Amino acid sequence: MNLHIAAQINSFLAALVLLTAFGMLVQKRVYGLIHLFAWQGFFLSLNTAIVGFVADRHHLYISSVLTLSLKVFLLPYILHVLIHRLKIRKEVETIVNIPTTMMIGIALVIFSYHLTAPVRELSNLVTRSTIAVALATVMLGLLMMITRKHAVTQIIGFLALENGLFFAATSATYGMPLVVELGVALDVLIAAFIFGIFFFHINRTFDSLDVEQMARLKEGD
Amino acid sequence: MNIAPIELAGAAVILLLGSAVLAMFLSRFQHLLVAVSFSLASVASLVALVAGAWTVSSNIANQAVMAIGLPDLPFHLRLDPLAGFFLTIVGGLSFFVSIYSLGYVKGIIAQRPVTRLVVFYALFLAGMFMVILADDALFFLVAWEVMAAASYFLVLFEDEHLENRRAAFLYMVVAHVGAIAILLSFGVMAGLVTGFEGFHGYTFDAMRQAEYTPAWATAAFLLSFFGFAAKAGVIPLHVWLPEAHPVAPSNVSALMSGVMLKTAIYGIVRVTFDLIHVFPWWWGALVLMLGLISAVLGVLFALMQNDLKRLLAYSSVENIGIVLIGIGLAMIFTSFQLPLLAALALTAGLYHALNHAMFKGLLFMGAGGVLHAAHERNMEKMGGLIHMLPWTSGLFLVGCVSISGLPPFNGFVSEWLTFQAFLLSPSLPSPLMKLLIPMGAALLALTAALSAACFVKAFGVTFLGQWRGQHAPQIHEVNWPMKLGMIMAAVCCLFLGILPTLVIDWMDSVPEHLVGSKISTTAGAFGWMWLTPVARERASYSGPMVFFVILAVIVIAYLILHVKKGSIKRVPLWDCGFEKVTQRMQYTSTSFAMPLRRIFGFFFSIRERVKLDPQAAHRAFPGKMHYALRIRDRFWGWIYKPLVDASFLMSRLVGKLQQGRIQTYLIYSFVTIIFLLMVTR
Numbered sequence: 001m002n003l004h005i006a007a008q009i010n011s012f013l014a015a016l017v018l019l020t021a022f023g024m025l026v027q028k029r030v031y032g033l034i035h036l037f038a039w040q041g042f043f044l045s046l047n048t049a050i051v052g053f054v055a056d057r058h059h060l061y062i063s064s065v066l067t068l069s070l071k072v073f074l075l076p077y078i079l080h081v082l083i084h085r086l087k088i089r090k091e092v093e094t095i096v097n098i099p100t101t102m103m104i105g106i107a108l109v110i111f112s113y114h115l116t117a118p119v120r121e122l123s124n125l126v127t128r129s130t131i132a133v134a135l136a137t138v139m140l141g142l143l144m145m146i147t148r149k150h151a152v153t154q155i156i157g158f159l160a161l162e163n164g165l166f167f168a169a170t171s172a173t174y175g176m177p178l179v180v181e182l183g184v185a186l187d188v189l190i191a192a193f194i195f196g197i198f199f200f201h202i203n204r205t206f207d208s209l210d211v212e213q214m215a216r217l218k219e220g221d
Numbered sequence: 222m223n224i225a226p227i228e229l230a231g232a233a234v235i236l237l238l239g240s241a242v243l244a245m246f247l248s249r250f251q252h253l254l255v256a257v258s259f260s261l262a263s264v265a266s267l268v269a270l271v272a273g274a275w276t277v278s279s280n281i282a283n284q285a286v287m288a289i290g291l292p293d294l295p296f297h298l299r300l301d302p303l304a305g306f307f308l309t310i311v312g313g314l315s316f317f318v319s320i321y322s323l324g325y326v327k328g329i330i331a332q333r334p335v336t337r338l339v340v341f342y343a344l345f346l347a348g349m350f351m352v353i354l355a356d357d358a359l360f361f362l363v364a365w366e367v368m369a370a371a372s373y374f375l376v377l378f379e380d381e382h383l384e385n386r387r388a389a390f391l392y393m394v395v396a397h398v399g400a401i402a403i404l405l406s407f408g409v410m411a412g413l414v415t416g417f418e419g420f421h422g423y424t425f426d427a428m429r430q431a432e433y434t435p436a437w438a439t440a441a442f443l444l445s446f447f448g449f450a451a452k453a454g455v456i457p458l459h460v461w462l463p464e465a466h467p468v469a470p471s472n473v474s475a476l477m478s479g480v481m482l483k484t485a486i487y488g489i490v491r492v493t494f495d496l497i498h499v500f501p502w503w504w505g506a507l508v509l510m511l512g513l514i515s516a517v518l519g520v521l522f523a524l525m526q527n528d529l530k531r532l533l534a535y536s537s538v539e540n541i542g543i544v545l546i547g548i549g550l551a552m553i554f555t556s557f558q559l560p561l562l563a564a565l566a567l568t569a570g571l572y573h574a575l576n577h578a579m580f581k582g583l584l585f586m587g588a589g590g591v592l593h594a595a596h597e598r599n600m601e602k603m604g605g606l607i608h609m610l611p612w613t614s615g616l617f618l619v620g621c622v623s624i625s626g627l628p629p630f631n632g633f634v635s636e637w638l639t640f641q642a643f644l645l646s647p648s649l650p651s652p653l654m655k656l657l658i659p660m661g662a663a664l665l666a667l668t669a670a671l672s673a674a675c676f677v678k679a680f681g682v683t684f685l686g687q688w689r690g691q692h693a694p695q696i697h698e699v700n701w702p703m704k705l706g707m708i709m710a711a712v713c714c715l716f717l718g719i720l721p722t723l724v725i726d727w728m729d730s731v732p733e734h735l736v737g738s739k740i741s742t743t744a745g746a747f748g749w750m751w752l753t754p755v756a757r758e759r760a761s762y763s764g765p766m767v768f769f770v771i772l773a774v775i776v777i778a779y780l781i782l783h784v785k786k787g788s789i790k791r792v793p794l795w796d797c798g799f800e801k802v803t804q805r806m807q808y809t810s811t812s813f814a815m816p817l818r819r820i821f822g823f824f825f826s827i828r829e830r831v832k833l834d835p836q837a838a839h840r841a842f843p844g845k846m847h848y849a850l851r852i853r854d855r856f857w858g859w860i861y862k863p864l865v866d867a868s869f870l871m872s873r874l875v876g877k878l879q880q881g882r883i884q885t886y887l888i889y890s891f892v893t894i895i896f897l898l899m900v901t902r
Contacts, residue, residue: 095884111895111898115898115902118902139891139894139895142887142890142891142894143891145884145887146884146887146888146891147884149884154883215880215881215882216881
């Protein structure tokens with residue numbers, strides 16, 4: 001596989017990752033969100049494997065497998081179980097309406113391209129054009145956390161943000177050292193568990209998973 | 222075997238720290254705990270006293286470096302005559318108070334466990350000794366904080382009252398603001414030593430040898446003076462003092478007022494005369510001005526108080542003011558190259574510091590005795606205690622006479638020396654100061670007179686007359702350790718008053734080190750009988766002679782009145798033709814202070830209300846009257862309240878950031894990230 005094709009595939013996958021990120025931003029149903037998240041993980045792991053192949057970095061295969069198992073199967077499964085146990089049926093509410101969110105998201109993507117322009121000029125990696133997408137994914141994840149009220153969507157936003165970071169690592173430097181990646185993967189897993197436990201507590205305390213309810217915890221003047 | 226004084230002083234500190242540790246193990250045996258801990262504390266204080274007095278008299282400076290401290294920054298100790306002098310003050314009063322505590326704290330055991338009091342008492346003493354011994358900024362601040370924290374817990378000892386917690390909090394806040402200023406001041410000096418490039422300027426030795434530019438030196442001086450003045454209770458930084466001193470147990474109040482304030486004086490003298498040592502005259506003028514303000518206003522505030530311990534606390538503000546007057550004058554004289562006069566003024570200030578420790582300690586111990594016996598702090602409700610507490614009242618009277626500056630006791634000597642320093646100020650080269658500084662002497666004279674009035678009131682209302690409350694309680698004289706502690710302090714007051722020549726001869730090494738001159742050659746030129754600070758033609762005072770004359774007058778008066786039986790008769794009170802004179806019709810503390818309240822009323826915020834009972838048949842024949850009087854310090858409203866309000870306003874504004882919604886917090890970080898990315902791109 002020559003480098004040109006590899007760069008094409010890489011860009012294509014980056015576009016898919018960005019697409020899923022936007023998809024998550026507009027998706028109202030929780031199950032839909034989880035599926036989109038799983039798809040994003042899948043594209044990510046595919047991309048990692050291809051980058052590993054092109055750059056001849058074999059430890060990226062391990063990262064790829066790790067991403068696949070963790071982000072495509074395990075975490076969506078945990079979230080499924082969680083939603084099932086907590087009996088969440090209704091649609092996810094947003095604070096800002098969806099078209100506005102989309103507009104902000106587009107602005108963020110443009111901003112990321114603007115930000116990473118100097119990096120693209122300096123770098124000579126195959127994956128250099130995707131750094132902007134990675135940064136945009138991080139920002140979209142954060143935006144999703146801000147615009148959603150539901151606690152489960154907040155964790156999905158957080159995990160999407162982590163996906164963006166991972167993507168940035170692979171595209172900017174051909175991945176972090178394996179030890180770091182293993183550590184990050186473990187952190188994400190643990191974070192998911194802790195969030196799960198918190199959901200049960202929040203649900204029990206407030207009878208709802210709407211994080212706006214937590215404003216009641218604030219001390220009065 | 223050769224022992225250096227500094228080793229003795231170190232041993233005293235170790236003994237105190239050891240007794241604090243020991244106290245924690247003995248907390249189950251409260252009586253044993255009190256006996257052991259306070260005995261150890263008095264031994265340690267005596268050792269420190271010996272070390273200090275020895276250093277001063279032999280005019281030596283010992284140094285030591287300890288193996289502990291931060292890595293590469295060990296603690297330094299030094300015991301020079303100045304440190305020795307203050308070590309003598311602290312050790313002396315701590316010795317008396319520790320003996321007093323043996324009896325006093327025993328009386329508290331019945332009400333509450335005293336382990337906390339004992340532990341922090343030992344730490345407090347250790348902290349004060351360490352402050353004086355410290356010879357580097359690091360150790361000094363560590364010791365300073367130990368002292369502040371321990372005294373905070375002592376103020377908080379009776380923590381069930383809201384008032385006490387409030388006082389302790391206020392004390393903590395002021396102490397820390399002051400400590401920050403001191404830290405910054407040392408930072409400036411240490412930084413200038415090394416050009417802000419290393420840490421090795423933190424020893425006082427390095428600071429001593431450095432040359433400072435005038436601007437930086439002024440910054441360092443102002444910061445440290447602010448910090449130490451906050452601790453010393455100089456007006457307008459005094460607000461914590463009348464709150465915190467009265468609520469602490471009386472033995473602790475005695476130490477706080479008597480010696481803890483002196484550590485601040487020590488700090489001022491150490492930084493200005495020793496570390497910076499070259500300064501413009503206006504520094505001294507600033508110290509002098511603040512000293513005068515503190516002295517006059519302090520005694521006026523004291524006069525208005527009805528709470529015995531609060532009165533004593535305000536009087537401490539006054540006396541700190543007098544000490545600062547001496548130090549300020551010494552600074553002015555030093556900057557005009559008049560070492561002999563500077564030595565006189567400095568001796569006066571330091572002598573007053575020593576005297577104040579003795580008589581204020583004595584008075585607080587006496588107030589503790591009254592509190593212990595009568596369970597009452599409000600003077601308006603007491604009276605006639607002289608019959609029930611003959612020892613305490615006699616010793617309290619000694620304290621009152623001393624603090625009022627009357628011969629033959631010690632207050633007179635130091636105030637007289639301060640006056641001499643004032644009256645020599647015409648030798649200054651500046652004509653403006655020749656005119657202005659003697660005006661300060663007039664204010665000092667006013668202070669002395671007002672403080673006499675204040676203590677006439679304190680003694681008269683508390684001990685004379687008859688009990689003002691409903692039922693006179695069963696009051697017993699205080700126990701022997703308490704008496705002993707007070708007697709020793711009283712004897713010290715007398716000794717310092719009648720033999721000032723010996724004392725000045727002893728302490729002369731201090732001004733010799735700091736301002737390069739001494740006064741004992743002239744002061745003791747006519748033997749131990751006569752104190753002649755400058756020259757015999759100018760002024761002289763003979764303590765022993767005055768003492769014997771006064772003693773003779775007292776003896777003769779006693780003989781005339783008591784030799785013949787029946788020359789004193791007790792008869793019913795003449796009631797001016799009215800009937801039924803009750804005990805509540807006596808002169809009270811408020812009524813005694815009334816004329817002065819009228820004259821100096823503009824210094825206070827006074828609210829006086831008289832309300833007649835509306836149910837009376839006619840206004841001319843009221844059935845009942847309600848009288849309410851509230852006197853407050855104007856400084857609180859002028860300086861502190863705006864500060865407190867501003868900080869509350871600020872925190873409310875900052876609090877608006879806290880919406881309690883996760884999304885809002887996320888937006889904060891999101892916006893911050895975007896902003897940083899834009900800026901640092």
